[in-house]
């Protein structure tokens with residue numbers, strides 16, 4: 001697909017190579033059609049008394065196997081963008097396309113993995129947890145759902161725990177089950193909105209490690225929201241920086257080389273500084289920096 005003018009403009013403004021035509025290590029063919037395109041999207045909340053503009057003309061493209069992160073200050077519209085990609089909100093302007101088709105509502109091709117690692121129904125085994133959405137959405141009958149669940153559990157290395165109950169698993173393994181449950185639906189993209197925000201630093205780090213390990217094993221496509229620069233660099237291979245409310249694209253950066261292990265390296269620290277500058281170059285409030293761990 002030929003990227004729209006708006007999409008090219010956003011990439012140009014960001015000083016970045018356009019993702020649809022860029023060549024990145026580990027990416028699929030540089031000319032591959034993007035999995036997800038957010039094209040010039042303005043999102044609004046309408047109440048009887050006023051209209052709140054959450055994002056303004058935001059454009060980006062997510063390739064297959066990307067770990068694409070939306071990063072920006074509180075209220076810049078990250079969650080709203082994710083809701084729109086999930087199909088719960090219709091753009092006031094622009095279009096969202098998955099595999100070239102306009103998103104018109106929620107669908108099993110986009111699954112939100114909620115911050116629910118401790119909320120897996122405890123009375124269901126791991127296998128039953130993974131089967132549940134397949135049955136509830138009537139995607140598959142019981143026998144096929146069981147086969148799909150077992151197949152997915154094997155893919156994510158949880159076969160030995162198929163009959164275990166969630167309370168017997170570590171936090172990281174519960175996250176694996178939650179992601180397996182989403183992957184069993186065979187979505188085209190996984191959506192995660194600040195899934196680790198409520199966790200202490202150590203657990204958060206473990207969860208990030210677990211997510212990355214699972215991504216290396218399975219290779220899903222991820223759209224991930226955070227307001228932590230550190231988390232964006234660790235989790236993402238690409239990061240979209242959004243301005244404060246209403247969110248506009250400020251820049252897009254590749255950060256494939258940044259990882260939990262590279263945290264102290266000069267290259268990673270330089271990128272952190274670059275992100276700070278890009279996020280705050282227009283900031284008028286010096287205290288804003290405090291919001292970014």
Ligand SMILES: Nc1ncnc2c1ncn2[C@@H]1O[C@H](COP(=O)(O)OP(=O)(O)OP(=O)(O)O)[C@@H](O)[C@H]1O
Pocket residue numbers: 045052053054072073074075076077078079080081227245
């Ligand atoms: N249901 C709603 N009705 C009206 N306005 C809303 C609603 N939800 C969010 N907003 C407004 O839309 C803007 C974007 O909100 P959103 O939650 O998407 O931001 P965010 O970047 O995800 O913030 P945070 O990092 O704090 O979660 C904010 O100004 C917010 O107040």
